[in-house]
Amino acid sequence: MTTNDLTPTPGQTIGPFFGYFNAAESVHLPFENGDNLVPPGDARAVQLTGTVYDGQGTPIPDAMIEIWQADEHGNIPTQDGSLIRDPFAFTGWGRATTDNVGTYRFTTVEPGATDTGKAPFIHVVVFARGLLNKLHTRVYLPDTEGIDHDETLVALGDRAQTLIAKRDGKRLLFDIHLQGDQETVFFQFPGMTYPKA
């Protein structure tokens, strides 16, 4: 492929073998501490966790979840160090793979709103074997300011509840259903295409 063609390159499935983690190796993906945006002992820390399910409600053990978010004040991180973590810096990005029972876990902070009048959220990208291209979604926080009149959520009607995490102490529970009655809302932003059969 050469540079004259500016049509977006097609995505493909992450496949079953998205690298591997071995603390003895310097190069790996997933990488060390990728799921800890802040140290678990941090006073601000919450755990964002959930299970990724297929259309039959079976957990998916070979998915990769990434999140990207503002800090607790709504500031968008711009400093590097997203891979080699400085525990005193918040870079806003995390990566976790699902375990044998389809569960992912992040340690992070609850984001503040980046725009007044809009509900804060954590942006999520889902990759998995069997999923031929990435999917984008959002985790909104229950009981936050703006949640009842956020334009995006209002437009979704009943389906908006698939985007709102459940709070359980210092945990935010957010399951992802790729298909079915409880299917998570996935977003299509301008420039993206998802051909339908």
Place this chain on the structure above:
Amino acid sequence: MSEQNQRLDPLATADSQDSITAEIEDLHATYRAGVEADSSQEETQPRLNFAPYRSSLLRHPTKDLHHTDPETIELASPAFGHRDVHILESDLTVQHNGEPIGERIKVRGRVLDGNGRPVRGQLIEIWQANAAGRYIHKRDQHPAPIDPNFSGVGRAITGDDGSYEFTTIKPAPYPWKNHHNAWRPAHIHFSLFGTDFTQRMITQMYFPGDPLFALDPIYQSITDQKARDRLVATYDHSVTSHEWNTGYYWDIVLTGSQRTLMEDEDHDHE
């Protein structure tokens, strides 16, 4: 193959290659007829629901995706720097004490956004099988040798012109369980970030002339030939080095940047 692998892929079937190939050809013929009738129906991305790839059946959304504009956080992207990635991480042949086995290659290209602007200073990650078609991963039990000198994982940060280069070993095809006698064409997985997080993508780069292309439901999930061709690198003798490596060239185009907030930013660099 191990029982464990069968369990990991409950949709593994005994379908023959011929029946899978016929399914692919049917879907493509219908697609081509549709585009002939209405060229606006041309597809540039894979279908999420592509039945010949059995694992897609229960893993594709069935409801319409929600069209919306990105919000402020989505118009930004994580930041990486040379602190994050050492220059040697782009050479997959020097990560161990000895030389890996196989055909040494370089893959070079650029990452651009949909307006042709270089994507600078962003992370590219690759992972791949070795020269025998084996991944270093507990779930890959394909009875081909592990190369103790090859992990098959690399990283780089794009240059100011969006350029990247990896030195690696040409991966081999490998079998999988989608159907009887299913083999993936040789490929390298690429993970890419743009200037907006909406541009985040993962894809696979293939090698020109692979006889397995027509048989592979993952590659063929992209129904349009021109779009499929965008995943195939070009053999490039200018990337080949004397007595050292063969060379391939492959550019990657992310979706058009949706950024409207900081149009002035680019002028500082040009």
